[in-house]
Amino acid sequence: MPDRQGSAPPRRRAERLRTLGWRGEITMIGDEPHRPYNRTPLSKQLLTGDRQPPDLALVTHTEPDASWRLGTRALGLDISRRELLLPGGEQLPFDGLVIASGVEARHLPGTPLHSERGWMLRTLADDRNIDAALAKARHVAVIGGGFIGCEIARTARTRALDVTIIDVSPTLLHRSLGTALGAVIGDLHRDHGVRLHLGVGVSGWSEDSRGVTVLLHDGETVRAGVAVVGTVPPHRLALAHRPRPHRRRAVRPHHPRHRSRRLRHRRHRRRRRRSPLAQPALRRHPPSR
Structure with missing residues (x-):
């Protein structure tokens, strides 16, 4: 397991x-x-x-x-x-x-695998590192507008930090809640001082002694002391042998659910045979003499 x-x-x-x-x-x-x-x-x-x-x-x-x-x-x-x-x-x-x-940390193209300026929240050890990084930062860039990204943004605001959320979706939580509810969540974050860059992705990443600069596809830049990246579904385990999937599911004939379904089909066919609408057109409408 x-x-x-x-x-x-x-x-x-x-x-x-x-x-x-x-x-x-x-x-x-x-x-x-x-x-x-x-x-x-x-x-x-x-x-x-x-x-x-x-x-x-x-x-x-x-x-x-x-x-x-x-x-x-x-x-x-x-x-x-x-x-x-x-x-x-x-x-x-x-x-x-x-x-x-479960999920695994997302790695954006062009971002370093190991950096004191960029963190990914997946484990208890990651949480300790992010906590230490937030204690030294004034501005946090959260890449990803899902549940974890929104929760980190809210937590950073309670610690009196400036927060910017970056997401390629048009609204926050767009994949989970849709456009309408996502827009409401976005307004709540704006009301609490969170800056949003929505509908735009990350094109580059650079670091220096003062922090990290996140480059966006629309040409804008986001300057922050630390950046936190969200999570994505994990890669599947590498299969040494992948059997060809069967299109039809095998159902045991003696299974009660299969038997009841078969009886329903029989009754439906009988009703169709007895219905006058199921008779040939010549029988329903005999030719006039």
Whole structure:
């Protein structure tokens, strides 16, 4: 069960497997050194200081009795051999596999992979680095107008920092809430002093001793002490063998749902045969003599 985020869903699935009676071995694989924790406060209460890292521990009813492979990243997947590729060439066999990889940090073209001026919020370690960077900055550029970007912008405003949000969509939260609600969210951010650059993407990135300069496609520049980049869905695990997908789903004939559907089709055909509208035109309208 590879988990690239250390979040709650993988642990919940392991608990569910035990509840359903699975007595076999369960292996939890995650690239973070921590066990799963509540990630929601990372962009809010943890950055404002209202919560501390120990407060993020998950409340569990039962221990799933699983073996943990923390700090281990799943590198590939061989479906035909039912093996998961791990670092060092290790191949972990499995009977069933759950991929709960969540989201990963977005890397913009032209931006450095490692920089003290640019951060991506994905893990608890990222949150600590962003907290330290915000303590030294006066202006924050948030690249991405999704939920995490808006939450970081709000948190930075509560810390009395100047904030600019940059997003290629015409409104904030456009992909999640649509244009109308996104416009309302944008007005709320403007009312609280957040500057918005919407409908424009990032074309370049430069740094110096005073901060970072973000170049936009429309020719404008945004100057900030630190920039925070949002998240995107993760890349899929590399498959050593990808079977050809079947277009038709196999349904067991004895399945109750399939049987009831078949009966409905039979009744529908009978009604059509009995209906006068289903008779040939010559029978419905006999020729006049």
